[in-house]
Amino acid sequence: MRIVLVGPPGAGKGTQAAYLAKNLSIPHISTGDLFRANISRQTELGKLAKSYMDAGNLVPDEVTIAMAKDRMEQPDAVNGFLLDGFPRNVSQAEALDELLRTETIGLDAVLDLEVPEDEVVRRIAGRRICRNDSAHVFHVAYKQPAQDGVCDECAGELYQRDDDSEDTVRKRLEVYHTQTEPIIDYYRAQDLVVTISALGKVEEVTGRAMEALKATKAQTKTEAEAR
Numbered sequence: 001m002r003i004v005l006v007g008p009p010g011a012g013k014g015t016q017a018a019y020l021a022k023n024l025s026i027p028h029i030s031t032g033d034l035f036r037a038n039i040s041r042q043t044e045l046g047k048l049a050k051s052y053m054d055a056g057n058l059v060p061d062e063v064t065i066a067m068a069k070d071r072m073e074q075p076d077a078v079n080g081f082l083l084d085g086f087p088r089n090v091s092q093a094e095a096l097d098e099l100l101r102t103e104t105i106g107l108d109a110v111l112d113l114e115v116p117e118d119e120v121v122r123r124i125a126g127r128r129i130c131r132n133d134s135a136h137v138f139h140v141a142y143k144q145p146a147q148d149g150v151c152d153e154c155a156g157e158l159y160q161r162d163d164d165s166e167d168t169v170r171k172r173l174e175v176y177h178t179q180t181e182p183i184i185d186y187y188r189a190q191d192l193v194v195t196i197s198a199l200g201k202v203e204e205v206t207g208r209a210m211e212a213l214k215a216t217k218a219q220t221k222t223e224a225e226a227r
Contacts, residue, residue: 001026001217002105003082004096006184007113008119009169011198012205016113018082019206023112024213027076034067035059045070064088065095080108093183095122109216110187111209113198117173119126125166132156 003025007013013032021028038046045067052059068086071077084159087093100106115123122141130136130151138158145152162168187193194216196208 001082001108001213002100003080003213004087004110004187004193005082005084005113006060006110006180006189007198008115008117008120008181009172010123011113011115011200013084013113015202016198017082018109019202020209020213021082023206023210024080024082024185026080026082027074028082028084029068029071029077029086030033031064031068031088034064034086038067042167051226061089061092061095064094065099068096069099073225074182087166088206089179090182090186093186107190107196108215110184110192112184112193112195113205114195119199120173121169124164124169125160127160127164129161130154130156130158154183186218 003020003024003026005013005020006015017028017030034047035049039044039050045063049059049063049067052063064086068083072081082192083096085098087096096107123139126139126140126142128138128145128149129137130153132151132154133156136151136153136156136167145158150156151158163172184193194203194212196212198205
């Protein structure tokens with residue numbers, strides 16, 4: 001399957017993308033990973049992206065699109081992929097459609113992870129990160145450390161990142177509503193959007209997503225056979 005994963009910050013896209021990609025045996029293609037890989041390998045696209053980032057500017061859509069195109073053409077993506085963080089706006093969605101058309105393939109589904117705004121703020125603003133190891137993540141409500149402010153793993157100090165403050169989270173949500181959310185309507189017009197609730201345990205959300213994608217695949221197969 002060829003899937004685009006969308007949802008607001010805090011919806012758990014990265015976590016769900018990893019589980020879904022494994023269950024569906026397709027690569028998880030993350031924009032962040034694309035940038036890091038190209039920059040670390042010092043590809044021409046990586047050097048170009050870094051020049052914009054070092055200057056404090058946004059990387060142009062055409063650079064992001066070129067990176068995604070290169071990744072989707074790799075052998076492991078022949079039978080499908082899961083895009084996470086791309087497309088990020090309608091212009092990128094249109095470019096992706098054009099790119100897929102030239103390959104005579106198309107998307108199977110756009111999986112929309114739905115989370116109430118107050119829950120997004122609660123999830124992100126409640127995160128606490130270990131100063132010694134950023135992989136050690138706790139939460140004031142959902143994953144409390146045994147000792148307040150102290151990492152269970154290494155006894156390091158737990159702190160709240162600046163970009164996890166409630167004000168910053170709400171600003172990030174505004175950007176999502178303005179720039180990214182419109183792609184849901186864009187793909188809904190193509191009858192590709194599958195919306196599921198991203199509330200609950202990780203495995204529950206994954207289960208909902210897999211069932212929704214299976215139903216979509218079955219419907220697509222039925223329609224193809226009817227034609």
